[in-house]
Amino acid sequence: MVSVPAVSAGPHPRADSGGSRGRSFGIWSLLMLPMLIVSFWPSFITQAWILGIKGLEGSEPMSQQGGIGWLSFAVGMAIFLAPLVVGVYLGARARRLGAPRLGFAGVLVNGLVFLALLISLFIGTLAQ
Secondary structure: OOOOOOOOOOOOOOOOHHHHHHHHHHHHHHOOOOHHHHHHHHHHHHHHHHHHHOOOOOOOOHHHHHHHHHHHHHHHHHHHHHHHHHHHHHHHHHHHOOOHHHHHHHHHHHHHHHHHHHHHHHHHHHOO
């Protein structure tokens, strides 16, 4: 008699459950790009509030704003660019959950936009 290895008869997850969840994460990753429009306003308000504590305005050069200006810039950029960081995270998660192309697109697009905005805003601030 030939023995057959035992196979679990327990419930198996649906084959498309991981891919569906990964696709959902990939779509959410790409939807973080339009969230930059939403994150602009809290960023702007926070920067104005931080500068207003010392009686400064955003139109003054960084040489006059000093350390408070750099603090305002750092906090404002953290708020403004947060959706892109979330988008990179969601894209990486989508890749792990079975949507490699959509996840890669999310990581790539969010990462490139993040770097481009960070570098251009930093250079623009230094030029003041």
